[in-house]
Amino acid sequence: MRNATIRDVARNADVSVATVSRVFNSSGTVSAQARARVLAAAGDLDYVPHSGARSLSTRRTDTIGVILPDLHGEFFSELIRGIDLATRARGLHLLLSHSHGDPNEATTVLRAMRTRVDAIVVMSPYADEGVLAAALGGRTPLVLLGSGGDAGGHPRFAIDNHAGAYAMTEHLLGAGYRRIAFVSGPAGNIEAAQRLAGYRDALAACGGLPEQVVVGDFSEQSGARAAGLLLAGPRPDAIFAGNDMMAIGCLQALREAGLKVPDDIALAGFDDIPISRFLDPPLTTVGVPIAELGRQAVESCAEILATGAPGASRTFTPELVIRASSGATYSDRQESRSIEEEEART
Amino acid sequence: MRNATIRDVARNADVSVATVSRVFNSSGTVSAQARARVLAAAGDLDYVPHSGARSLSTRRTDTIGVILPDLHGEFFSELIRGIDLATRARGLHLLLSHSHGDPNEATTVLRAMRTRVDAIVVMSPYADEGVLAAALGGRTPLVLLGSGGDAGGHPRFAIDNHAGAYAMTEHLLGAGYRRIAFVSGPAGNIEAAQRLAGYRDALAACGGLPEQVVVGDFSEQSGARAAGLLLAGPRPDAIFAGNDMMAIGCLQALREAGLKVPDDIALAGFDDIPISRFLDPPLTTVGVPIAELGRQAVESCAEILATGAPGASRTFTPELVIRASSGATYSDRQESRSIEEEEART
DNA sequence: CACCGCAATGTAACCGTTTACATAAGACGG
């Protein structure tokens, strides 16, 4: 009940193993008759080439490894969806893992993945890229997802968090809000820091309006907690949450406190995860092309594998998605989603 | 710049390859000195065993393959999270793919995965299990996730959709609603059919109340569409959506129609995805231990790999999660989540 | 002191592919 090997197929088809291999790889030349016999024999034996043996001799695995910081919530399911789409389109497999912020853990995961994949996509908003690259021994191509420190020559696909947060803050200011609070992502998280900076800079540019910041951890729970804290002090007239999940938490806390959004207090998020538009009120947020980000990271891997050289990095400038929660004109339907992009060599 | 091999390590540590292998596999006996030299040499050379070579000789890949029908939404991200947790805990890798309902596609995906994994978890609410098993040639252990036809001896981890839907319908009846509409999942989807049957049977048991069914496809959009249709006809006093995503779509459509939930119309969902409790009003739904389902499927794979024999199937009896959307007492906080389970040999 | 048992280690076959190279068989022009 052993699995059939290429030799079994060769024997049954009355050809050599080389011919069978050629048929399965569409390489070299094979006569029509031989090909037919091989395929028939392979079908009979239910032959599938052993991927380990193949990768041993070709030094390829046709697999892309993906390491994400977390797997909670819709952001990551969108990201995985985009990644899966791209790998499928290219006939690649997808090996998935996650790692929390801990660089040691990330290193372990990377090393374990190293020999099983041809390239790795890492989203690590904490760890130093140098550490990551070192864990790979410089041999496995690496593509970075999300903002971070120096990319060290690896392609990076990120969004311009500062610009997004700046634009959103400007939008809220433009709508007349003056006491805008910000619910930040966790300390040490680079994306979170950039969003916070965008918010701060926009306030500063507007005559130095006072800031009000509460730190969360990107989860719904922390958003609810943050809203609670904000309501306890001098009440802001708008809350800008560092991501949509926290905005959802805020929304719930505000509701429980008996406040109407946006009448009593405006609310905005960041990411534009799919549910945002289904909230009540629909959430004004910063539109991030999540799935597209994943897709391009995989394409970039494929490019490295094909050409041998790392391709260009790309920073997406996110677009405001104005919905009812910020009190502005309800314009959910317009949502053009024409993503501006900006090319940049690292 | 070749990757270091076991022979390089052996040479540098002045031992044989067998000793190096023993160190890396904690097998056989190795003296403390030899072990130290091997580890030092391996560190110097940044040696990582080639997984292809290893799988070629051990016939193991230490990888679990997972095939899901879709990757949209929070249900799947929860499922993947549970699966990832379990694989990590066991030192296994996770190869992920998805396939739509099409059995041919599922077969292709399965065959492509076959040699790369030790066992496969498949969630396929459409395809015939026989087809799946055939694609594997009976050699790769298979664990099924979700309801379906005959499992053919493979462990199956599912929830009792009928019981869940029946209980929810009873709950709505108990709350006084009499014109309860059901938004069903797509035709041909077994889980959807079971939920529909549960709804029907509960109505029948209650003196044969009239049913009102609209077919959706488990997406938010289809939920919104369904609610639109229901509002066009004789208006129900409660809507029971076949999953939470469609309930979210319904919620939005109802809101746009100017109806208050639950005052004007009650609403219930199925799955208890994490966001459900953050909706306005919080959604009454059928609690499914999503991540746990994924976790157990992986554990079952591990069991097969360890013992060689397929373990027991398990059907989870879901629990009602009563929140405000059904108009009953607001009891979100209680949510005990003590999952009843039911053992069953297939 | 011969012998046994055991711990530590080495040797080499094998796992299932790919592929460089060799070979064979026609086809064809001269």
Next chain:
DNA sequence: CCGTCTTATGTAAACGGTTACATTGCGGTG
């Protein structure tokens, strides 16, 4: 009718591990 080219095919050596089996050295025993 013979080189030469082309096309089709076969042979065997990698690829990098694991592991059965052989070997060595040593302490303990009768």
